[in-house]
Amino acid sequence: MQQTGSQILFKALKEEKVDTLFGYPGGSVMDIYDEMFRQNIRHILVRHEQGAIHAADGYARASGRVGVCLVTSGPGATNTVTGIANAYMDSIPVVVLTGQVTTAMIGNDGFQEVDITGITRTCTKHNFLVRRIGDLQGTIREAFQIARSGRPGPVLVDLPKDVIQSVIEADVPPAAVPPAEEACPDLERPCNEALKLLLKAKRPLIIVGGGVILGKASEVFRSFVKKLQIPVASTLMGMGAFPGTDPLWTGMVGMHGAYYANMAVSQCDVLMAVGVRFDDRVTSKVSAFAPHARLIHIDIDPVSIDKVIRADVSMVCHCGPALKTLNRLIDEQRLTLPKLQIRHWHRQLRQWKAEMPLQYCRNQNIKPQYVIEKLYQLTEGRAIIATEVGQNQMWAAQFYRFDEPNTFLTSGGLGAMGFGLPAAIGAQVACPDRIVVDVAGDGSIQMNIQELATVVHYGLPVKVVILNNLYLGMVRQWQELYYGRRYSQTDMTQAPDFVKLAEAYGVKGLRATKPEDVKRILLEGLETPGPVMMDFQVEPEENVYPIVKPGSPLTEMSFGNVRAVA
Amino acid sequence: MTDLIKERAISIIVNNKPDVLARIAGTFSARGFNIESISANVTRNPVITKIIITTLSTQETIDKIIKQLNRLVDVLDARKISRSQVCRREMILARLSMPEDRQAAVEELVGAHSGKVVSRESGSAILEFTGDKDTIEEVLNRLEALGMEDLTRTGTVFMERGKP
Numbered sequence: 001m002q003q004t005g006s007q008i009l010f011k012a013l014k015e016e017k018v019d020t021l022f023g024y025p026g027g028s029v030m031d032i033y034d035e036m037f038r039q040n041i042r043h044i045l046v047r048h049e050q051g052a053i054h055a056a057d058g059y060a061r062a063s064g065r066v067g068v069c070l071v072t073s074g075p076g077a078t079n080t081v082t083g084i085a086n087a088y089m090d091s092i093p094v095v096v097l098t099g100q101v102t103t104a105m106i107g108n109d110g111f112q113e114v115d116i117t118g119i120t121r122t123c124t125k126h127n128f129l130v131r132r133i134g135d136l137q138g139t140i141r142e143a144f145q146i147a148r149s150g151r152p153g154p155v156l157v158d159l160p161k162d163v164i165q166s167v168i169e170a171d172v173p174p175a176a177v178p179p180a181e182e183a184c185p186d187l188e189r190p191c192n193e194a195l196k197l198l199l200k201a202k203r204p205l206i207i208v209g210g211g212v213i214l215g216k217a218s219e220v221f222r223s224f225v226k227k228l229q230i231p232v233a234s235t236l237m238g239m240g241a242f243p244g245t246d247p248l249w250t251g252m253v254g255m256h257g258a259y260y261a262n263m264a265v266s267q268c269d270v271l272m273a274v275g276v277r278f279d280d281r282v283t284s285k286v287s288a289f290a291p292h293a294r295l296i297h298i299d300i301d302p303v304s305i306d307k308v309i310r311a312d313v314s315m316v317c318h319c320g321p322a323l324k325t326l327n328r329l330i331d332e333q334r335l336t337l338p339k340l341q342i343r344h345w346h347r348q349l350r351q352w353k354a355e356m357p358l359q360y361c362r363n364q365n366i367k368p369q370y371v372i373e374k375l376y377q378l379t380e381g382r383a384i385i386a387t388e389v390g391q392n393q394m395w396a397a398q399f400y401r402f403d404e405p406n407t408f409l410t411s412g413g414l415g416a417m418g419f420g421l422p423a424a425i426g427a428q429v430a431c432p433d434r435i436v437v438d439v440a441g442d443g444s445i446q447m448n449i450q451e452l453a454t455v456v457h458y459g460l461p462v463k464v465v466i467l468n469n470l471y472l473g474m475v476r477q478w479q480e481l482y483y484g485r486r487y488s489q490t491d492m493t494q495a496p497d498f499v500k501l502a503e504a505y506g507v508k509g510l511r512a513t514k515p516e517d518v519k520r521i522l523l524e525g526l527e528t529p530g531p532v533m534m535d536f537q538v539e540p541e542e543n544v545y546p547i548v549k550p551g552s553p554l555t556e557m558s559f560g561n562v563r564a565v566a
Numbered sequence: 567m568t569d570l571i572k573e574r575a576i577s578i579i580v581n582n583k584p585d586v587l588a589r590i591a592g593t594f595s596a597r598g599f600n601i602e603s604i605s606a607n608v609t610r611n612p613v614i615t616k617i618i619i620t621t622l623s624t625q626e627t628i629d630k631i632i633k634q635l636n637r638l639v640d641v642l643d644a645r646k647i648s649r650s651q652v653c654r655r656e657m658i659l660a661r662l663s664m665p666e667d668r669q670a671a672v673e674e675l676v677g678a679h680s681g682k683v684v685s686r687e688s689g690s691a692i693l694e695f696t697g698d699k700d701t702i703e704e705v706l707n708r709l710e711a712l713g714m715e716d717l718t719r720t721g722t723v724f725m726e727r728g729k730p
Contacts (some may be wrong), residue, residue: 121589
């Protein structure tokens, strides 16, 4: 039977159980879009290619499956680059299909030609240019395999138009590809060493990272923590791996980490880092990070081990197998961490939490933290929260408590404004029955605001909560604290009327201007079927606290005016 | 001394694909490191290429680069070449003008360093030398003095002693 490149592409996608594409058509991919008419596959037409890649990324984060995005050559492809870099930094499995000019034209500066494999070489896990139709099916298969295996990441496949148009004789039988073989080293020895360290510890602490969520290891992680009763702090990417409502929960570590989390890291004597790569926003001054601790480090990426902090015991493997082995050894040898040994430590942590919980001062204005607190209460902590980047992101991380993995979708490594709305779209497509909320700032929401049209187009009931302070808040905060209050180019007073804007798109728009409006507006927004955009006009110069000045030890936290009230 | 910056060599076995060299070069440039010398050619298996790179770096940096190289999909194996146990060679081709009065000195240099005269035309010759870095540097100094007109120098190749 004769098959076109387009047909083979869809066959390969179905082989990978892809049921949804996020995309935007254009000249080089018209044959693929034409074939789509005959294929039973869901396509979400975004309004900008950056929306497509972020939506595929949000789909992947919320579902744990590979997200797929399809765009045309040239500008279609370059518009995805920010989103690809974003997925790369956060290790999100995404396959990006880009159109390309014909193989004969490549290198001749054709219309809408860019060397997208060259451009994305350093921000993809791998990329391919398919030169022959015979390679197409195998390449797609390999792309998915690479995207989801090991440390996941984005893979780009560039598809020249003639390859897609050409016809191949006979059905190529699917080559027998062995399933992803994830080499697991001998874990027993390092696990025993790790347990030896942990059981001697008087002040043990675990930092959980995104690797536990990506490795689908939250369950086994929780049972490990339960066995030894070790307090758990988290990175931004690890939120949800361990319940934010658990008594052992010790909060987020880092620049805007909780006081007690940063104190715990700085005082612990054994630190176990699981699926963590020690980003500089987590460690701050590296030489002062966990200065008293022996380090146990579990990560799938050998590059992460000893990159920032030298480990005393390290395991290069998925978090799941390592934690399973630890659990087995604990059970077999009936190991426990004697209560008496860590009693002081637990007491110390309770004291730190009591001394300086995450808090803020109230006044006659809406406090952004209050909006998040109320959102948490009204959704009973069960929403999927996507965020933009900046203050909104940090307040969401601090004041929403995440009990389940895959529920906090945020641009951690790259810090890409404009991520939240399309990511929420992807999450809502993946999880149609969940409440999906984009926590946004008035700055970042405008970076991909056009995706409101997508939301309406597909009837996605995404809720957008704008913490509108009429500033680029995080940059303004740094200007206030570190640049002598010189607010250079951070005033966003010239903003659209978000309620009218929402309505223009066909989205319900709501506004709150006083603290007493907050609950009512949130309730109305959450209870209204379909998409809603809520504009919360918040305290303009509210800051995120605690804050550790970049390059300072984690113990050097500023609290603004919060301490006075506490 | 792991923080000592010195010349270090890496051997990389890769799939012979069009963009693999760009990926490897990118791994160096992304960390701001210069490739001092590079030598690459297909192995006995035409789909596999062996690349040898030397670079100036610390022990710690070279370890990180090797980890990152091993993360590349088309890299089958990247490892440090342990310098104490290797033969290393570079090759140069040099063109000299050869007036009558310089012939004897050139013959002497070729003889002293097992060089070769690979081409001789009226008034000019191309010489070939192989050797380790020190030898090549010494030959180059002599060639400069003899009025070398042009030079091509390969990357360094290494072979570990006594290994299968």
